[in-house]
Amino acid sequence: MSIIEEDRARYKEIFGERDKQKDYWAYNVCSLCYNACGIRVRVVDGKPVAVEGIPESDKGAQGGICARGVAGLDMYYDPNRILYPVKRTNPKKGLHEDPKWERISWEEALDTITEKLEEAMEKDSRTIFSSGSPSPTAGSTGFAGLLRPMKAGGSIGGAGIMCGGSTHHIGALQSAAWxxxxxxxxxxxxxxxxxxxxxxxxxxxxxxxxxxxxxxxxxxxxxxxxxxxxxxxxxxxxxxxxxxxxxxxxxxxxxxxxxxxIGIYDKEFIRQKTNGSYLIGPDRLFVRDGQTNKPLLFDETDSKIKTF
Ligand code: SF4
Incomplete structure (x- = not known):
């Protein structure tokens, strides 16, 4: 049994009875952003018709959902939504170059990926990278995790300067937090x-x-x-x-x-963990050692000015 057949059989085992109903609510987690709000989707005749928050959920907005979560239905019915794997058949790339996508089966897609991964593993596993949205529910994070035991080169999140490029660095500097x-x-x-x-x-x-x-x-x-x-x-x-x-x-x-x-601050923290003890010159810049260019500070133990 292929991995896809196994997956389908497992789904049927868990949800088979529920899916036979004409009208039911399916419980899930919204994957349209980081918040991972608990949602339930009303399914009528096998088609989703409404999305709402789960009032008793402790995930994300804890009961509420945002406008984007509600609009998730539009994504489902988007006529341009890609419902199956496609393969590029035009090797030429560039502006105005038609990629000539062709529909392929899931089996062919998985076989192709496996073949390429094995090939790269044999040459040098560090050449393998995964790339995608870092959203915890988007799946790419899991894929990056799968590649880790293969000693892959790494993974690249897709949020760029909008998110990780600034936020996490500031968080780390301010409070050593993500x-x-x-x-x-x-x-x-x-x-x-x-x-x-x-x-x-x-x-x-x-x-x-x-x-x-x-x-x-x-x-x-x-x-x-x-x-x-x-x-x-x-x-x-x-x-x-x-x-x-x-x-x-x-x-x-x-x-x-x-x-x-007022003098209500953590003096020891400023002294030991920050550049608060660096000396400042009349030009309002750090006073630096002439030879090493390192900032100077006043050492109270021997009353000398020195570098750290
Ligand atoms: S409902 Fe809105 S906030 Fe919650 S996970 Fe979905 S998109 Fe994000």
Whole structure:
């Protein structure tokens, strides 16, 4: 029995009885973005006709779904949706070059992939790469995982500068974390500056909207510092409409207050884990060692200026 036949037999074993019904709800997880919301799909005469959130679900938006999730039905009925594997038959590539796609069977597709993988494995497994959306429910993450034991070269996520190119680096620098979502479960006061995670966008939009709503219900306070008075500002206790491009000045003033006037900061953390102890010259740049060009700091143990 081929892998596809095995898969179909297993599906029939689990869902065979349900699929015989004329009208039923199929429970699933939306795979249109990272949030992986719990959904149920109404199926009538074998065709999906409605999508809605599962109220008791603890996944993603925990009961709700977004407009894109609802519009998932349109993808199903899209006349241009590709329903079977296709193979490029024109080896020439370039602008205006018709790839001349030809429909092939799943068996042929899997055999071709296996053949190519074996060929690459024999030559050098590091030449194998997987590429696709990093969305956890999109399947490509699993494929990358499958390639790992083969000592493949690596995998390339498809989000580019929209996501991993900036977000995760900032998250890692700020808090050694992959994500940059405020911890709404424990947050009691939030100063929101120019972002809208938890109110309409940002990373894990629907999950954070639910988390922020729950936090508001338990009394979390929010002040919004933003030139625009949009949705986020309307949800806060106060909107501080600063002038565009003045936010850095406000942050510096807040830092100055915390460090130099009120003195409520983790001195040891700043000293040991950041560049807060580097000396600053009259030109407001780090003072550097003439030979190594490394920043200089003042060592309190021997009262000497030295590099770290
Ligand atoms: S947020 Fe919307 S698109 Fe994303 S998983 Fe949930 S319902 Fe689907």
């Amino acid at each position: 994500d940059i979502i405020p911890d709404y479960r424990y947050c009691n006061y939030i100063l929101r500056c120019g972002g809208n995670e938890g109110w309409g966008g940002g990373r894990q939009a629907s999950s954070t909207i639910r988390l922020a709503a729950t936090a508001r219900e338990r009394g979390m306070k929010m002040k919004v510092m933003d030139p625009q008075g949009f949705t986020v500002a309307s949800k806060g206790q106060e909107w501080i409409p600063i002038l565009p491009a003045t936010d850095i000045a406000v942050f510096m003033a807040i830092a100055n207050l915390i460090v130099n006037e």
